[in-house]
Amino acid sequence: MVPAVEMRNINKTFPGVAANRDINLQVMPGEIHAILGENGAGKTTLMSILAGLYHPDSGQIWIKGHRVVLKSPFHALQAGVGMIYQHFKLVLPLTVAENIALGDRRIKRFFSKKRLEQSAADIIKEYGIELDPRQVAQQLSLGELQRLEIIRVLHRGCEVLILDEPTAVLTPAEASELYALLKKLAQAGKTSILITHKLNEVMEVADKVTILRRGEMVGTFSTSATSVSTLASLMIGREYNLDEKGPPFRGTSTPFLKAQDISIIGNRGNQAVSGADLDLRRGEILAIAGVAGNGQRELLEGLAGMRRIVSGRVTLDDKDITDRSVRELQQMGIRMACEDRMGMGLVGEFGITDNLILRDYYRESYGRGFWLDYQSISRRAARVVEKFNLQPPDLNRPVKLMSGGNQQKLMLAREIEENPAVIIAAYPTRGLDIAAIEAVYHMLWKEKERGAAILLVMEDLDEIMRVADRVAVMYRGRLSPAYDTGEIKIEELGRLMAGLDRGDRDEAN
Ligand SMILES: Nc1ncnc2c1ncn2[C@@H]1O[C@H](COP(=O)(O)OP(=O)(O)OP(=O)(O)O)[C@@H](O)[C@H]1O
Ligand SMILES: [Mg+2]
CATH class of the missing domain: 3.40.50.300 (P-loop containing nucleotide triphosphate hydrolases)
Known part of the structure; x- marks a missing residue:
């Protein structure tokens, strides 16, 4: 069988960080493939390359046996790859039907409202999802918004669906619904790639799992032949105790x-x-x-x-x-x-130092008269970086x-x-x-x-x-x-x- 997606020898470096080093990923049609790795391991980067958002420094992408060069997310979607981001790209004041129609050339702009809703209802039914086409996106729960986003991408011809930590914002019940949807799509031959931190989720929904560590590939494993604790130690690179309890309560009852x-x-x-x-x-x-x-x-x-x-x-x-x-x-x-x-919480454009003072700029210890005392602020920032092991430890790099x-x-x-x-x-x-x-x-x-x-x-x-x-x-x-x-x-x-x-x-x- 020809893989739905193959990434060969992918490299991507950002200033000061090798985000992906010589990554080889193979995903078969109808597979649910999890991508696992610590924060900063390079998961989002790798998938953004596959979704046409980033260009690799070197390496090749093959889709259904054809070599492709993905110039943009739109281009990737034409090749059959669509990514669901954590921040949905929906227009909130519009209805479900209007959101589905947006950018879809098959639905004509001069369609009546009724016809728009009908065609949206058909599409929703096709995927067996529960959504009311007339509902305004603003009123949907996060789980519903996500389903809408998935339908939109699928409807544009997506064969390979990439989801970046899709259950991080879902309730347990919504997460189960998403798993059910992914399994249904898999039966219909669609491929899903799922970035996640939840090991139980990997075991429950994925067929295969690829582990990244510090920009490098650890390997691809069948979930049927591995366990949560094996995955944890492969990911971290050492044994891991997931059951450690905190200190007992020693406070007063007042x-x-x-x-x-x-x-x-x-x-x-x-x-x-x-x-x-x-x-x-x-x-x-x-x-x-x-x-x-x-x-x-x-x-x-x-x-x-x-x-x-x-x-x-x-x-x-x-x-x-x-x-x-x-x-x-x-x-x-x-x-x-x-x-x-x-x-x-944070201002993305600012570095660690500026984000630290953001909240406390009025504190006396920072002031030297009228001016902020940058020396003591930087010392504090360096202390925080060290104490909490923030990576990368660059005080002025935008935190986004x-x-x-x-x-x-x-x-x-x-x-x-x-x-x-x-x-x-x-x-x-x-x-x-x-x-x-x-x-x-x-x-x-x-x-x-x-x-x-x-x-x-x-x-x-x-x-x-x-x-x-x-x-x-x-x-x-x-x-x-x-x-x-x-x-x-x-x-x-x-x-x-x-x-x-x-x-x-x-x-x-
Ligand atoms: N646009 C960018 N510019 C500069 N550096 C970046 C950029 N995007 C990611 N990086 C860096 O590349 C490395 C990999 O980041 P990436 O977002 O791919 O990690 P991740 O595995 O998705 O982590 P997380 O689990 O926290 O989402 C990190 O060190 C990050 O700081
Ligand atoms: Mg990420």
Whole structure:
């Protein structure tokens, strides 16, 4: 059989980094092929080359047995290769039907709205996906947006679908739907290449897996003939302990940060948080579980002073802090790392140094009179780079050129480095490779031992059980009581996440 895609001896260097070195990749038609590797290993670069976004310095690309030179993403799509990026290229104010029609020459611009919707409905049906053609893209969930993006690419004749960490932003249920879709496409002879950090996902959905390490190829393996722990050690290049637990809770039981009956309004004027009670103690990690969009983000933003608390009361060490500004809260030691690395968190054009001072430019230690003291700022930046092993360790290189995992570490490092009393973080390990996840856990565990009160919003229940001392679940703006992670089962958390009670035996209470 002729491979659907073959990349031969691909090399790509960016200033100072050999992102891909002599990579050989072969993917057969109808195969689901995972690409695995640490942050910065060169996965996105390799796939961007296949999608026509980057040009390799050397090497060849063969599609269905023909040598091609891909000049642009449009050109790659003509050759049958389409990539789904993490930031969807959809036009949000338009409907599903209009988005599908965009740039599709078969659907004429003078089509009536009805006809447009009909042809979109046909296409959607062809792939057996659930989507309403009349719905405005803005109202879709992330999972739906992703399906729409996939349909668009497929509809333009794509035979090889590349997905870059497609489940990083999906709920577990949405991820399962995506796996089902990929398997269905595979049966229809389409090929999928999936970049992912989730080893379980590789085992569940992929036929083959190619591992990259520091720009080089480790090898391609059949998932049926390997295991999660083998993949982990091949990826990292050494043995790996994925079950290590954090230090036990040694704090006092007095609440430090306390929210009483607080309500918060969301962006759409909706009641995002309704009467939530929360106690956070020093020296503990409290995780909030739940399907994204149930008010977790608003709750964190409210506690960090980024969103107004419309009723109820928040206290820190018994002092009322309900209406304090972000800056006042920061000065009291409450620090928050955002969900969105590039939106709210970091400025992509700036280097590490400038991103570090971004938030603290008003701090006295930086000022020398009127001017910023660049020497002490650079010293601090160098310290952060070393302490948290940020790669590459170049202080002035735009951070948008760093890999996702390193950006995430930088964002957390910026907050943690200040020895805050309270650390609030949303999805601190999203998009990270297993080594970076461990690094982030160790950062948090160290803070916990120092006595920081840590509040995390997380999705993965296995991770929550491993990292957190207590866990509460958010569902439709309501926050459950917090349970000790040692005393609640994953299934019980799943029930709470779906809006049910904890379990049958609790019904009497
Ligand atoms: N446009 C660019 N300019 C300069 N350097 C880049 C560019 N894109 C990537 N790099 C560098 O190339 C290396 C590989 O990056 P790449 O984004 O391919 O990694 P990755 O495996 O996708 O990582 P992650 O899992 O974090 O997404 C990194 O060191 C990165 O900093
Ligand atoms: Mg990447």
